Amino acid sequence: MSESSGVVVDVLTRPECHLCTEALRVTAEVCAEFGLTPQETTIEHDDALRxxxxxxxxxxxINGKVRDFWKIDPVRLRRLLAEATASR
Structure with a gap:
């Protein structure tokens, strides 16, 4: 998260998930363009999230709201982050 923007980007994952690995890579690359650092939250030990x-x-x-799942589209993520950071 970037302290100045107040935008929280979180990727829910599970261990040994190839889609999760790719989602984290894409999310980190796009977040870096906005000066953000995404969080990773594993659902493995959280019954409610699982x-x-x-x-x-x-x-x-993004800011607690589900914005995408399975495959993270970098173009869509850029648009979502542009909207989120503009409104802060």
């Missing part, structure tokens, strides 16, 4: 998101992993959340 129950809610187990079929959609990886899940991209």
């Amino acid at each position: 129950a809610q998101f187990s079929e959609e992993i990886p899940v991209l959340r």
Whole structure:
């Protein structure tokens, strides 16, 4: 997260998930363009997150709101981050 922007980008993952690895890579690259550092949250040991998101992993959340899942589209993520950072 960038302290100055107040935008929180979080990727929900599970261990040994190839889609998660790719989602983290794409998210980190795009977030870097905005001066943001994404967080990674594993659902492995969180029963509530696992129950809610187990079929959609990886899940991209921006400021707590689900914005994408399975495959992170870098063009869409840039647009979402531009909107999120402009409104802060």
